[in-house]
Amino acid sequence: MQKTYTSLYGQMVYVILAGLQLTFIPNTLLSLFGFAPTSELWIRVLGALVLTLSFYYYAMARNGTRPVVAATVRGRLFFCGSLIAFVVLGLAKPPLLGFALLEIGLALWTWREL
Secondary structure, X not given: OHHHHHHHHHHHHHHXXXXXXXXXXXXXXXXXXXXOOOOOOHHHHHHHHHHHHHHHHHHHHHHOOHHHXXXXXXXXXXXXXXXXXXXXXXXXXXXXXXXXXXXXXXXHHHHHHO
16 A cells, blocks of 8 residues: 555645645735735634644555545545635635645545555
8 A cells, every 4th residue: 555655645745835835824825826815813723724634644644544545535525626616606716726636636646546
């Protein structure tokens, strides 16, 4: 199951980078996706939560069992569907689809290597 570990390390790096950006310089990421800058705490709280996910991905990459790793694929595809729905419903701008595509790619990489 070594290949699955590699894909989860890739996911972990992506999650760490997104979490750090949301925690420390959130407006740069928000502007990339067409959102207005904010000084509210909620975006930094979200960043801390995203960073927390990296601990789980690290543990799964080292010790994860197939059912748990498979659950991440389903969860990540749900997240992608949510992002796509936000754009389709007009709640978010189309650049958010870039995040969805990246997430789909990483989820499918893991699924293929299960």
